[in-house]
Amino acid sequence: MNDEAFSKMINNYFDNDYRERGKVKWNGYFLSDHTSALKREAQAQNTVPVKLPSMSLTACQTILRHASANYEFVTVQQNISDADGNLVPNLTGLVDGFSDLGVYMQDTYIKFENIRAVVKEE
Numbered sequence: 001m002n003d004e005a006f007s008k009m010i011n012n013y014f015d016n017d018y019r020e021r022g023k024v025k026w027n028g029y030f031l032s033d034h035t036s037a038l039k040r041e042a043q044a045q046n047t048v049p050v051k052l053p054s055m056s057l058t059a060c061q062t063i064l065r066h067a068s069a070n071y072e073f074v075t076v077q078q079n080i081s082d083a084d085g086n087l088v089p090n091l092t093g094l095v096d097g098f099s100d101l102g103v104y105m106q107d108t109y110i111k112f113e114n115i116r117a118v119v120k121e122e
């Protein structure tokens with residue numbers, strides 16, 4: 001078989017007979033930890049936070065200061081809505097620090113005026 005006939009046969013195979021399995025071929029490479037992390041992330045993005053009762057600024061600051069001093073986890077709900085009118089996701093973590101106008105949590109700055117409620121995590 002000459003090179004031209006062989007090349008023609010190979011091109012005919014890939015043009016007409018070969019079926020790419022696409023993503024199925026790569027599914028074996030995904031680890032179960034990676035797959036479960038992707039599912040958790042998708043679920044977290046699709047959940048809408050339940051509105052907590054509004055708290056006074058003094059009450060929120062008291063909980064935040066206590067949590068900061070005792071290294072406790074808190075959840076902060078902001079009074080900011082997204083484009084669909086739902087509240088932005090709650091932020092849970094340790095309090096990193098304070099400024100005159102807000103609080104730092106997980107490398108995020110939250111203004112006191114935007115805080116709706118603060119809940120101490122058990």
